[in-house]
Amino acid sequence: MRIFAVLGFLTVFSLGPAMPALAQIKVLTSFTVFADMARNIAGDHAEVVSITREGAEIHMFRPTPGDIKRGLGADVVLWNGLGLETWFERYLENLGDVKAYILSDGVEPILIAEGSYQGRANPHAWMSPGNANIYIDNIVRALSETDPENAAAYAANGEAYKAEIAATFAPIRAAIEALPEEKRWLVTSEAAFSYLARDFGLKEASIWAINADSQGSPQQVRRIIDLMRENRIPVIFSESTVSPKPAEQVARETGAAYGGVLYVDSLSTPDGPVPTYLDLLKVTSETIVNGLTAKP
Numbered sequence: 001m002r003i004f005a006v007l008g009f010l011t012v013f014s015l016g017p018a019m020p021a022l023a024q025i026k027v028l029t030s031f032t033v034f035a036d037m038a039r040n041i042a043g044d045h046a047e048v049v050s051i052t053r054e055g056a057e058i059h060m061f062r063p064t065p066g067d068i069k070r071g072l073g074a075d076v077v078l079w080n081g082l083g084l085e086t087w088f089e090r091y092l093e094n095l096g097d098v099k100a101y102i103l104s105d106g107v108e109p110i111l112i113a114e115g116s117y118q119g120r121a122n123p124h125a126w127m128s129p130g131n132a133n134i135y136i137d138n139i140v141r142a143l144s145e146t147d148p149e150n151a152a153a154y155a156a157n158g159e160a161y162k163a164e165i166a167a168t169f170a171p172i173r174a175a176i177e178a179l180p181e182e183k184r185w186l187v188t189s190e191a192a193f194s195y196l197a198r199d200f201g202l203k204e205a206s207i208w209a210i211n212a213d214s215q216g217s218p219q220q221v222r223r224i225i226d227l228m229r230e231n232r233i234p235v236i237f238s239e240s241t242v243s244p245k246p247a248e249q250v251a252r253e254t255g256a257a258y259g260g261v262l263y264v265d266s267l268s269t270p271d272g273p274v275p276t277y278l279d280l281l282k283v284t285s286e287t288i289v290n291g292l293t294a295k296p
């Protein structure tokens with residue numbers, strides 16, 4: 001109830017500055033990755049706002065009254081679903097009657113293999129050049145249904161974007177496929193890369209299953225140390241929105257290399273390493289290839 005009181009207060013003061021020069025729809029996304037995808041597809045036809053900011057933890061985010069204010073007036077809302085944004089349905093209730101699209105619609109889910117989220121869908125389905133087309137099609141549909149006048153532009157931008165992603169990934173896929181079978185392992189902190197691993201034919205293991213779970217308990221660390229020794233896995237990676245310490249500990253104790261940070265749940269600021277979705281996929285995939293192909 002407190003939230004509604006705050007909201008009433010904010011509404012009064014958000015009747016604000018000048019209208020943009022162009023007739024734009026307002027697109028609201030749950031996190032930065034979808035904001036960038038939506039901007040690529042919308043071009044000048046939309047103002048796109050991400051609720052969570054660059055570098056934020058997105059599973060268990062707690063929106064502030066300011067985050068609610070930024071979402072007001074949205075014409076369409078884009079979020080992932082599959083249990084990713086545990087906070088988002090409650091957040092949406094504050095925005096009134098706005099159409100929301102679940103961008104993972106149509107993805108073939110990979111189920112989480114262990115931990116307290118066992119049997120649920122792994123939510124990180126955007127992290128896959130193969131699934132990118134599904135996300136792009138869903139964004140094109142959401143924007144076109146919201147703003148039918150510009151549907152042709154959204155469709156054309158979506159197709160160009162798909163082609164760019166496909167061209168970026170052909171060489172990376174080839175580099176992974178050139179590795180011997182027993183070297184094709186992807187070990188990370190969070191099991192956020194199941195879809196990428198599936199795309200690239202990598203076996204996957206992680207210290208913990210999902211960031212909403214406990215992270216880096218002694219049992220989790222012990223289990224991964226044993227698995228890495230058993231399979232002689234040469235490298236372990238961490239993820240940008242979590243502490244690298246558990247992965248670094250595993251590297252120290254196994255003598256494996258610490259392969260650095262993979263990006264999945266958030267973009268960086270424009271001057272950082274992954275300001276766009278394409279960068280996120282590319283930098284992450286290249287980091288994996290470099291780690292797996294490094295000479296010991």
Ligand SMILES: [Zn+2]
Pocket residue numbers: 059124190192211264265
């Ligand atoms: Zn995650």
